[in-house]
Amino acid sequence: MVKQFGNVYFISAIAIIGGGLFGFDISSMSAIIATPNYLNYFNQGPIPGRGPRSDVQGGITASMAGGSWLGALCSGFISDRFGRKSAIMIGSVIWIIGSIIISASQNIAMLIVGRIINGFCVGICSAQVPVYISEIAPPSKRGRLVGMQQWAITWGIMIMFYISYGCSFIKGTASFRVPWALQMIPAIILFIGMMFLPESPRWLATKDRWEDCERVLVLTHGKGDPHSPWVAREYNEIKQWLEIERQAKHISYLELLKPRYINRTHIGLFTQIWSQLTGMNVMMYYITYVFAMAGLTGDQLLISSSIQYVINVVMTVPALIWVDRIGRRPTLMVGSILMMTWLFANAGILAVYGTYPGPDGVGGIKEASTEVSGAASKAVIACSYLFVASFAPTWGPVSWIYPPELFPNHLRGKAVALATSGNWAFNFALGYFVPPAFVSIRWKTYIIFGVFCAAMTIHVFFMFPETAGKPLEEVNEMFEDPNGIRYIGTPAWKTKNFTSQVARMEDNKDIPEKRSDEFSPVRHESVATEPKSQV
Known part of the structure; x- marks a missing residue:
């Protein structure tokens, strides 16, 4: 039997390579679409070096998101049937196949097919890596560890x-x-690395593999101590809630649309949808167009574009450090307000100081349909950098952290798959929409995304409850009582972030040492400003 490692940071470091594959795909396109070799080889039309038409380039970019949408939906079935770990390993094999096709592309059609296959892998991994880490991480570190996917x-x-x-x-x-x-290299590392990681204890429990479940909890939470009080409490919590969940008997996507779960489904789905409607991936895929409008060309264009990627890496670190302490709600609302500010600022700068360079665009890039210079050019670049710096520690990591926390064990795989499919559906639509939008409505494109950021701020305030610092079974109690009866709890804007008593026991500091068999399942308070939620 292959030796398995139980350090949750090591487990997350390997698993999040699946997120890194998504990042590889984004910049493999954004860094290449403006280069002469790419434009010449995939040229369409009578003029050499112009590259694909705007709508075709949008289709090439969006094809990965289209495959990811399908992969995310399928990932729920794959994950529930074969396990979280196996689903991620299957995704890595699919990525290798897609990368081979892409690197050998002879025409646009072959390139699109390869990107769809790669996207299928990204859909699986982007949905199931957060589920896997959420189910294996201790509550006080869950946000940090799941957020590492965004860092990857x-x-x-x-x-x-x-x-x-x-x-x-x-x-x-x-x-x-x-x-x-x-791009194949990280997928190979991911596949090999996953062999040395344990399966999700909560998935093992759903398959009645209780000995394996307890073994993984001892390995990951008990530091090898089978008598750890935290392991006993976690094991009993999983067992109790699984018994409650099995009374539902139905485990399908339709279950998510029933009154008992519809509120959670809508929150999880919109978390992922809003993360796309911030406009961040527009900045990732098409930043070369934006900076071309600011008058940057050649190597200067590529180097200036790369600075935002460095900002993205560095500014994600604060979220990994503080997201569990600050909570999900404040992080999301601060991020959307800041992004709205920079989007409206860019729209205003381009509207007031921009000039129309003609149908050929700036420097022959037709999507660069507005030209600014001088101080206005520097302001556009600055606002673009500030936008990335606002997204990186807020919506970037939290959009992956939040959905897996909302759902019970028996639905988590499919629920997060559905939520992630919303991410990729809108990623596809925006990838296809933005190049023609820059050509036709120009600076007004920024207005659209600024309005979306305003709307998501309001939505989060009224509808998104705080989930930080709670065991997953305890989060479940925010939405229903132990008997599975639906109820309206404390309004979202009154929920608070605090680490519950049971979560504090993970380090075995708050309770005396006892044998595992001395613990029995207990109920916990809902996360609220008041001791009890109202049934």
């Missing part, structure tokens, strides 16, 4: 951008084939 995405974006930039100096098609082929 930012690292993937930055590393792949610089690889692509370095390869851009190679003559011929190798300038984009080499970086596309190198």
